[in-house]
Amino acid sequence: MRKGLIAGVVLIALVAVLIWFMRPDDVQTGEAPPPLSAAPQNVIEHGRALVNLADCQPCHTARGGAPFAGGRAIPTPFGVFYSPNITPDPDTGIGAWSAEDFWRALHNGYSRDGRPLYPTFPYTNYTKISRRDALAMFEYLKTVPAVRQPRREHELRFPYDQRMLLVAWRRLFFRPGVYQPDPHQSPEWNRGAYLVQGVAHCSACHEARNALGAIQSSTNPAGGLVLNWYAPALTSSREAGLQHWSEADIVSLLQTGRIGMSAPDEPHAATLGPMAEVVYESLQHADPNELRAMATYLKSLPDVEFSAEPRRMRISSAGLAGTMKRGAKLYADHCARCHGDNGEGKAPAGPPLAGNRAVTMSSAVNPIRIVLYGGYPPGTAGNPRPFGMPPFSPTLTDGEIAAVITYIRRSWNNNAQPVSSTEVARNRTGPLW
Amino acid sequence: MRLNPKRSHARRCAVVFLAAWTVAAAQSPSPPLDSIDQRVQPCMVCHGKEGRATSDGYYPRIAGKPAGYLFNQLINFRNGHRHFPMMTYLVERQSDAYLQEMADYFARQDLPYPPPQALSVPPAVLARGEQLVMEGDASQRIPACRSCHGARLVGVAPAVPSLLGLPRDYLMAQIGAWKNGTRRAAAPDCMAEVAKDLSPADVNAVASWLATQPVPENAKADAEFAEPPPRQCGSIPDHTSTSAP
Numbered sequence: 001m002r003k004g005l006i007a008g009v010v011l012i013a014l015v016a017v018l019i020w021f022m023r024p025d026d027v028q029t030g031e032a033p034p035p036l037s038a039a040p041q042n043v044i045e046h047g048r049a050l051v052n053l054a055d056c057q058p059c060h061t062a063r064g065g066a067p068f069a070g071g072r073a074i075p076t077p078f079g080v081f082y083s084p085n086i087t088p089d090p091d092t093g094i095g096a097w098s099a100e101d102f103w104r105a106l107h108n109g110y111s112r113d114g115r116p117l118y119p120t121f122p123y124t125n126y127t128k129i130s131r132r133d134a135l136a137m138f139e140y141l142k143t144v145p146a147v148r149q150p151r152r153e154h155e156l157r158f159p160y161d162q163r164m165l166l167v168a169w170r171r172l173f174f175r176p177g178v179y180q181p182d183p184h185q186s187p188e189w190n191r192g193a194y195l196v197q198g199v200a201h202c203s204a205c206h207e208a209r210n211a212l213g214a215i216q217s218s219t220n221p222a223g224g225l226v227l228n229w230y231a232p233a234l235t236s237s238r239e240a241g242l243q244h245w246s247e248a249d250i251v252s253l254l255q256t257g258r259i260g261m262s263a264p265d266e267p268h269a270a271t272l273g274p275m276a277e278v279v280y281e282s283l284q285h286a287d288p289n290e291l292r293a294m295a296t297y298l299k300s301l302p303d304v305e306f307s308a309e310p311r312r313m314r315i316s317s318a319g320l321a322g323t324m325k326r327g328a329k330l331y332a333d334h335c336a337r338c339h340g341d342n343g344e345g346k347a348p349a350g351p352p353l354a355g356n357r358a359v360t361m362s363s364a365v366n367p368i369r370i371v372l373y374g375g376y377p378p379g380t381a382g383n384p385r386p387f388g389m390p391p392f393s394p395t396l397t398d399g400e401i402a403a404v405i406t407y408i409r410r411s412w413n414n415n416a417q418p419v420s421s422t423e424v425a426r427n428r429t430g431p432l433w
Numbered sequence: 434m435r436l437n438p439k440r441s442h443a444r445r446c447a448v449v450f451l452a453a454w455t456v457a458a459a460q461s462p463s464p465p466l467d468s469i470d471q472r473v474q475p476c477m478v479c480h481g482k483e484g485r486a487t488s489d490g491y492y493p494r495i496a497g498k499p500a501g502y503l504f505n506q507l508i509n510f511r512n513g514h515r516h517f518p519m520m521t522y523l524v525e526r527q528s529d530a531y532l533q534e535m536a537d538y539f540a541r542q543d544l545p546y547p548p549p550q551a552l553s554v555p556p557a558v559l560a561r562g563e564q565l566v567m568e569g570d571a572s573q574r575i576p577a578c579r580s581c582h583g584a585r586l587v588g589v590a591p592a593v594p595s596l597l598g599l600p601r602d603y604l605m606a607q608i609g610a611w612k613n614g615t616r617r618a619a620a621p622d623c624m625a626e627v628a629k630d631l632s633p634a635d636v637n638a639v640a641s642w643l644a645t646q647p648v649p650e651n652a653k654a655d656a657e658f659a660e661p662p663p664r665q666c667g668s669i670p671d672h673t674s675t676s677a678p
Binding site: 349386 | 467472477492513514519522527528530531
């Protein structure tokens with residue numbers, strides 16, 4: 001009797017959960033599509049600019065492959081995703097899609113065949129794109145050369161390969177909805193918010209993912225670990241927050257990939273890793289007015305003080321002193337020539353390390369990767385011959401790299417946590433980006 | 434993928450590298466900061482000071498190689514025709530003009546070569562290597578290396594590289610990569626055709642003989658081919674266009 005009752009309650013609960021998950025209210029149709037006939041060339045040009053800002057091409061193009069034909073591997077904690085072909089090829093691309101199909105994908109996250117899309121495709125951001133803009137993007141994509149290239153299946157681990165689980169994921173984390181302007185803000189601010197939150201999908205990297213996202217998000221409360229790099233928080237002036245920058249400096253960084261290596265007290269930054277790709281492929285080609293709008297909005301983001309410091313490393317003061325001494329020697333041998341004896345930097349080649357938040361932010365992932373793999377900021381029209389950082393992974397051990405980064409993070413008024421050789425070792429794996 | 438294959442080896446290298454770096458720093462002044470010399474510093478960790486190669490036996494010398502060849506390789510890393518993740522990572526977001534400037538810098542370097550590697554290789558293997566390099570093997574459809582890489586094997590400007598002064602491991606890795614398609618060049622990919630016809634034993638013979646040869650005094654690439662090369666090569670555009678049937 002009692003057992004039957006429990007079973008009945010469980011059954012009712014299961015049915016309720018199922019009904020809740022299956023409710024069809026995660027789909028919106030948006031306002032009616034505007035008439036297209038007036039100026040198709042303008043529409044296509046408008047769409048091209050949006051596709052550029054949405055950075056569609058780099059993800060949908062394999063190295064050395066045809067633009068938009070897909071096949072690029074996107075490594076994630078859940079397995080490897082392969083981007084699909086979005087050229088107008090009718091069989092392997094989106095040539096047979098209607099504007100309605102495209103809208104459903106961008107706004108609602110469903111493929112043409114009704115299957116839910118994985119959020120690696122950032123429809124959680126693109127849902128904010130207006131129907132008019134989505135249509136223009138579709139019109140532009142119809143003009144790129146059609147390429148026949150079948151889609152490569154994703155290689156995902158169980159249970160993430162069970163696409164139907166996305167029904168639950170969507171229910172928990174996704175609400176479709178076009179961006180709604182804030183009437184208390186200026187048109188420029190609203191344009192910037194629309195671009196940052198929607199089209200340019202900045203939060204896809206710059207915000208921590210939850211338990212079903214990046215695995216290290218618990219120790220990095222506001223930024224995100226993406227493609228092995230740490231995308232610093234835009235809501236913290238200790239990380240990548242731009243609250244105290246001038247609008248012109250923000251635009252300059254987004255456009256050229258580098259700013260102000262000359263004076264230590266000026267804002268200075270260089271983009272590396274995935275952000276270098278965003279600048280190189282997308283932002284440097286964007287209309288400066290759009291970048292200014294983004295800057296207006298980014299400046300206005302709240303500056304959140306992090307309460308949760310990352311786990312502190314247990315290390316004796318004697319051990320730390322030894323590490324600092326080793327680090328100082330390594331710094332003098334390998335770093336000082338370009339970064340200065342006291343981390344003051346040497347213009348124009350070596351940025352300052354003293355007071356450099358790329359070095360001092362809680363996550364040490366980026367400093368570790370920069371020392372391991374070096375790298376050049378993107379070679380943009382505004383900075384066509386960038387200086388580069390040498391890669392030290394072939395010549396320095398994990399312990400040496402940990403020591404020199406610890407030294408840099410704790411010298412010249414820098415006051416960040418030490419770095420362990422284990423953390424350096426962890427960053428020796430995985431694809432470079 | 435682990436980029437540092439042998440940790441203990443890396444440690445040894447680090448010691449050698451540190452010593453070499455310190456000595457070099459003491460001997461020569463640093464380049465001016467706003468210069469191409471400064472801009473290519475990242476290359477020198479692996480390829481050695483001024484691109485003259487390090488002693489670890491893998492990373493190739495790039496100093497003095499023809500500019501067209503070096504530029505083609507940078508482009509091949511950028512578009513995925515050659516696979517070495519760190520190279521691709523370093524060059525993937527740079528313009529043709531900047532990569533050409535880097536290639537020109539290293540092509541300009543005219544530096545003495547170290548003595549060739551001392552390898553213990555059976556004389557028969559060396560003899561087979563020498564035969565393939567100097568004469569080829571018509572029965573295996575293998576042309577002589579020298580018929581494209583120059584009579585002195587120092588390359589032909591602007592796009593055919595020298596075969597001398599390179600470690601055996603590097604030579605074997607490259608021919609192997611061509612055999613299995615992980616290294617490619619512009620079509621028609623003549624080197625891929627030749628590599629596919631080489632047996633593993635012949636790859637070893639050719640690489641061993643080449644790695645043990647001294648580099649001649651004047652190691653600059655020849656200005657032109659003595660005779661038309663025996664194959665069509667996409668990376669030698671002039672040759673392809675002028676001698677195409």
